Amino acid sequence: MYRGFSLRRAAQTDAMFLGDMLVEAANWRAGGVRPRHEVLTSAEHRRYLAGWKRSADDGLVATGEDDVPVGAAWYRVLPQNAPGFGFVGVAVPELIIGVHPLWRARGVGRTLLRGVVELAGSQGHSRISLSVERDNFARNLYRAEGFVVVGQGSARDTMVRATT
Numbered sequence: 091m092y093r094g095f096s097l098r099r100a101a102q103t104d105a106m107f108l109g110d111m112l113v114e115a116a117n118w119r120a121g122g123v124r125p126r127h128e129v130l131t132s133a134e135h136r137r138y139l140a141g142w143k144r145s146a147d148d149g150l151v152a153t154g155e156d157d158v159p160v161g162a163a164w165y166r167v168l169p170q171n172a173p174g175f176g177f178v179g180v181a182v183p184e185l186i187i188g189v190h191p192l193w194r195a196r197g198v199g200r201t202l203l204r205g206v207v208e209l210a211g212s213q214g215h216s217r218i219s220l221s222v223e224r225d226n227f228a229r230n231l232y233r234a235e236g237f238v239v240v241g242q243g244s245a246r247d248t249m250v251r252a253t254t
């Protein structure tokens with residue numbers, strides 16, 4: 091089936107685009123306008139990308155025509171003393187995903203999600219986690235793809251799924 095996009099492994103040189111997608115994730119709410127530099131330097135978000143690509147980092151980039159990146163999903167193993175929103179345990183990687191606004195609702199996100207879960211499994215991770223604000227529709231996508239809620243904050247859920 092022609093989908094208009096394909097996936098490739100994320101490289102060190104994708105840091106700039108991953109930064110764009112991190113900003114999309116941080117600004118997911120309609121009207122979200124946190125400036126790029128503010129997101130990428132904030133303590134809560136910079137940990138998902140600073141120093142990319144570390145040895146335990148991995149991910150996928152979706153590309154459209156002419157190999158232009160249109161979305162990305164990646165994971166990072168964060169330490170217990172500096173955990174992410176979706177920390178569930180030492181050595182469990184945490185997922186980040188974003189799709190360029192013009193490419194949403196075309197299957198890119200679901201395809202990236204499936205691919206990155208498989209990638210994590212192939213790299214020896216038995217589980218992968220994420221954090222999502224409860225009113226983000228992405229939560230439904232994660233549930234449909236097998237993620238289950240394992241923790242609840244005031245506005246966020248932590249979700250986990252096995253990679254196999």
Ligand SMILES: CC(C)(COP(=O)(O)OP(=O)(O)OC[C@H]1O[C@@H](n2cnc3c(N)ncnc32)[C@H](O)[C@@H]1OP(=O)(O)O)[C@@H](O)C(=O)NCCC(=O)NCCS
Pocket residue numbers: 114115116117118187188189190193194195196197198199200201221222223226227228231
């Ligand atoms: C969440 C996100 C990655 C999903 O990517 P996507 O390419 O739009 O998703 P898909 O096209 O694969 O759609 C997945 C499902 O979500 C549904 N969906 C897509 N956009 C939707 C929207 N705006 N509202 C409600 N449902 C929507 C689709 O209908 C699809 O379900 P279906 O296959 O049963 O029809 C993307 O929308 C995004 O980057 N959002 C902003 C950043 C963000 O929220 N990141 C996650 C932070 S935890």
